[in-house]
Amino acid sequence: MNSMIHSTLKQASAALALAFTLITPAYAAAGGDSGFVSLIPLVLIMVIFYFLLIRPQQKRVKEHKTMVAEIKKGDSIVTGGGMIGKITNVKDDILTIEIAEGVRVKVKRDTIVGAAE
Numbered sequence: 001m002n003s004m005i006h007s008t009l010k011q012a013s014a015a016l017a018l019a020f021t022l023i024t025p026a027y028a029a030a031g032g033d034s035g036f037v038s039l040i041p042l043v044l045i046m047v048i049f050y051f052l053l054i055r056p057q058q059k060r061v062k063e064h065k066t067m068v069a070e071i072k073k074g075d076s077i078v079t080g081g082g083m084i085g086k087i088t089n090v091k092d093d094i095l096t097i098e099i100a101e102g103v104r105v106k107v108k109r110d111t112i113v114g115a116a117e
Contacts, residue, residue: 068112076116079107084116
């Protein structure tokens with residue numbers, strides 16, 4: 001996950017460098033006084049951040065909500081704390097998972113990070 005964030009930030013910085021390379025000559029040609037031309041880099045940065053950071057994060061949140069909503073008794077899951085267990089009881093937002101034979105733990109539904117293999 002950390003490497004994915006690193007690569008996304010690397011892509012964003014490369015895109016910003018390219019944007020400033022493309023915008024700087026246009027800004028200088030306009031004399032630097034035009035109000036519209038001075039807004040172009042800001043708008044471009046906002047667009048780049050949306051497509052490289054905000055939109056992918058919204059997609060991951062949506063996928064997580066869908067995955068958590070589909071959890072049912074008998075599924076093997078991984079919690080945010082790294083515990084792996086099998087769901088033995090589902091009650092609203094509280095799940096009971098069995099992490100070892102005879103050892104059951106209650107966890108909140110939204111702490112589930114994925115399915116265990």
